[in-house]
Structures are given as C-alpha cells and as structure tokens.
Amino acid sequence: MLAFGELVVWLTGVRIPSSIIGMLTLTLLLKLGIIKLRWVKSTSNFLTGNLAFFFIPPGVSLMLYYGLIKSQWIPITVSIIISTILVMASTVWTYKLIRKSNGNHRK
Amino acid sequence: MEIIENKYFLLALTFGVYAVSKYIQKRTNFVLLNPILLSIAAIIIFLKITGIDYSKYKEAGAMIEIWLSPCVVALGVPLYQQLDEIKKQVVPILVSQIVGCLVGIISVVFIAKWLGATDEVVLSLAPKSVTTPIAMQVSELTGGIPALTVSAVVCTGIFGAIFGLSIFRLTRAKSAIGESLSMGTASHAVGTSRVMEISPRFGAYAGLGLSLNGILTAIVAPTILEWIM
Numbered sequence: 001m002l003a004f005g006e007l008v009v010w011l012t013g014v015r016i017p018s019s020i021i022g023m024l025t026l027t028l029l030l031k032l033g034i035i036k037l038r039w040v041k042s043t044s045n046f047l048t049g050n051l052a053f054f055f056i057p058p059g060v061s062l063m064l065y066y067g068l069i070k071s072q073w074i075p076i077t078v079s080i081i082i083s084t085i086l087v088m089a090s091t092v093w094t095y096k097l098i099r100k101s102n103g104n105h106r107k
Numbered sequence: 108m109e110i111i112e113n114k115y116f117l118l119a120l121t122f123g124v125y126a127v128s129k130y131i132q133k134r135t136n137f138v139l140l141n142p143i144l145l146s147i148a149a150i151i152i153f154l155k156i157t158g159i160d161y162s163k164y165k166e167a168g169a170m171i172e173i174w175l176s177p178c179v180v181a182l183g184v185p186l187y188q189q190l191d192e193i194k195k196q197v198v199p200i201l202v203s204q205i206v207g208c209l210v211g212i213i214s215v216v217f218i219a220k221w222l223g224a225t226d227e228v229v230l231s232l233a234p235k236s237v238t239t240p241i242a243m244q245v246s247e248l249t250g251g252i253p254a255l256t257v258s259a260v261v262c263t264g265i266f267g268a269i270f271g272l273s274i275f276r277l278t279r280a281k282s283a284i285g286e287s288l289s290m291g292t293a294s295h296a297v298g299t300s301r302v303m304e305i306s307p308r309f310g311a312y313a314g315l316g317l318s319l320n321g322i323l324t325a326i327v328a329p330t331i332l333e334w335i336m
Contacts, residue, residue: 019179019244020325026183031190044184047177051296052143053125054175055239057168059147059261061254063154064161068228069255075222080235080259083215084267084293085274087236091207091289091316092280098199099282 112159117167124149141265141297175240179321182238186318189311200288204316207292208323211236212331226336231255233332234324235263238295241321245328260295267294268301284312291316 029035062069069076110116128145154164193200212233219229231251234242239260246256267290275286290298291313299317303310 019176019240020322022176022180023183023186024322026180027187027190030183030187037184037187040181040184044181047174047181048185051178051238051240053122054171054178055143055257055261056121056125056146056150057164057172058175058239058243058254058257059143060150060154060164060168061161062147062258063151065252065255068252069258072224072228075219075224076228076232076259077262078222079215079218079224079232080263081266082218083211084236084263085270086214087207087211087293088267088271088274088289089278090210091203091292092275092278092282092285094206095199095203095285095288096280096282098202099196099285 111157112163114163114166114170117159117164118170120153121146121150121167121171124153141261143261144265147261175243179238179240179244182318182321185314189315189318192311193315200315200319203285203288204292204319204323207236207289207316208320208327209331211293211320212324212328213335216332216335226250227252228255230332230336232259234328235259236293236295237321237324238317241325245325249329249332261297264294264297267298271298271301283309287312288316291318292320295321 026035026040030037030040124146125142128140128142128149131145132140132142150164153159154161215232215235216229219232224232227250230249231246231253232255233249233251234245234256237245237260239257242256242260243253245251246253271290271294272286275289280286287302287309290302293316295317299310299313302313
C-alpha cells in the first residue's frame with residue numbers, strides 16, 4: 001500500500017506524504033470491501049498500538065541539534081504552548097457553534 | 108567496547124529501554140514520564156556516556172524508522188471503523204478540524220517567526236500538532252528538520268495532555284465530544300491517550316481528531332507554508 005502511495009506521488013507530483021495516500025487508499029478499499037477488515041486488523045492494531053516505539057530513533061537524532069535548540073529554545077517553547085492552546089480553543093468552539101446551529105435547524 | 112557498538116545490540120537496547128519506560132509510566136501514571144521522552148533521553152545519555160557516535164546508532168535506528176510510514180497507512184483501519192460515527196456529524200467535525208488545522212500551522216509559524224526563530228526551525232515546528240510519522244514526513248517535504256519536528260510533536264503532546272482539560276474548562280465549551288475531538292486535533296496520540304483514560308467512547312473522538320488533522324495537515328501544510336513563509 002505504501003509502495004502504491006509512493007507511485008502515486010511520483011506519477012502526479014503532488015506534495016502530499018505518500019503514507020497519507022496509502023492510508024486513504026486502505027480506508028477506501030476497506031469501505032469498498034476489496035480488502036477485508038480481518039486481513040489487516042491484527043497488523044494494524046500492532047502497528048498503531050506501538051506507534052510510540054517507532055518515534056524513538058528519530059527522537060535520538062535530536063542530539064545532533066543540541067546547539068540549535070539551545071539557541072532558539074524560547075521561540076520554540078513559547079510558540080508551541082500558545083499555538084496548542086489556540087488550536088484547542090478554536091476547534092472546540094467551532095465544533096460547538098456548528099452543532100448548536102445544526103441542532104436548531106432540526107428542531 | 109566492541110559489542111555495544113553493534114547495531115543489533117543497539118536495536119535490542121532500544122526495545123529494552125522502551126519496555127522499561129512503558130512499565131515506569133504504567134506504575135507511576137505520571138504524565139511527564141512519557142515513555143517516548145524517557146526512551147529518547149535514556150538512549151541519548153547512554154550514547155553520550157559510552158561515547159558511541161550517533162552514526163553507529165543510526166544503523167540500528169534505521170531498522171525501526173523504516174516502519175514509520177507503514178504505521179501511518181495502518182491508521183486507515185481505525186479511520187474505516189469510525190466512518191459511521193463521522194457521517195453522523197460530518198459538518199461540525201470537518202469544519203472544526205479545518206479551523207484547528209489552520210490555526211495550528213499559522214499560529215505556530217507567526218509566533219515562532221516573531222520571536223526570532225530561523226526558517227529551518229519555523230518549518231520544523233509547523234506540523235507540531237499531528238502524529239509523529241505524518242509530522243516528520245511533512246517536515247521533510249517542506250524543508251524542516253525531522254528530528255526537531257519530533258521533539259516539537261512530543262512537547263506539544265505532553266503539554267496538551269497535562270493542561271488540556273484545564274484549558275477546556277477555561278473555554279467554557281462544556282461539550283465532551285468537542286473537547287475530546289480537539290484534544291486529538293491539538294495534541295495527537297499523547298492527547299488521545301489522556302482522553303482514553305477518562306472514557307474509551309470519547310477516546311474514539313480524540314482518535315478521529317488525531318487522524319483528520321493528520322490528513323488535513325499533510326495535505327494543506329506544504330501549500331500554506333509556501334504562502335506564508
């Protein structure tokens with residue numbers, strides 16, 4: 001499936017990660033019944049359940065950027081904290097607003 | 108000294124450290140003792156103490172890293188399982204995800220730039236709200252530093268998991284579904300695991316936020332970053 005994603009990216013030149021195309025294709029094929037859930041379920045559960053483990057090696061390469069992080073730690077941490085708060089607030093407010101107006105329509 | 112430089116030893120070490128970190132998290136239940144953070148820190152300290160060069164570890168790491176992309180593909184299965192749930196409230200979910208995705212990318216870029224971060228760093232921070240395999244691919248595609256993105260992603264997740272519930276109290280939204288969804292949108296898998304502790308039903312919504320924002324960010328981030336950088 002990933003190879004298929006790579007192929008699509010290569011053919012079309014779109015700037016979307018190949019793994020996302022693979023993921024959407026998998027969902028579509030499951031929906032269409034071409035791939036059966038029981039074929040992929042245990043593999044998928046294993047991979048998604050241990051997602052954290054696969055983060056470790058890329059994280060370790062941080063030691064190569066020690067100087068960069070040290071010199072820019074203020075913009076890095078401040079922007080992450082403020083942006084995370086903004087995302088949470090804007091998402092929950094938008095969701096609530098639309099749910100409310102939808103609900104009124106139905107009533 | 109020879110054996111500890113062997114890539115299979117380093118691979119086994121990574122497995123071991125991860126298992127121990129997971130055990131510590133389970134026993135203490137303390138959010139700051141995040142297994143990813145602990146494992147990364149433990150391995151960096153080990154490499155520093157023994158003086159093993161990073162390039163040696165990279166040989167072992169490559170055997171693990173190669174699985175990151177298949178992991179993202181595997182997220183297609185939970186997405187399929189949630190399709191019916193999404194269909195019921197497709198408009199509020201989709202619109203709030205789009206808003207969250209845009210706010211997440213644009214706000215972090217402008218704040219980091221304003222505070223004087225270099226372009227490389229700004230690009231690395233942009234996909235911070237989505238799950239690591241996706242964030243890394245976006246970062247690589249747009250010219251960021253994937254390793255720095257990983258740490259930004261982990262920090263975002265931990266911050267969201269610890270303070271998320273207090274932030275939602277301040278927003279006075281009082282919508283458990285909306286809050287769970289937003290938790291997944293803002294702080295991906297780490298936030299999702301926090302919601303999962305409260306209730307698996309809401310955890311599914313957090314998982315939905317995690318996958319939708321992952322997809323959206325992967326699709327729009329490269330284009331948006333081209334405009335605003």
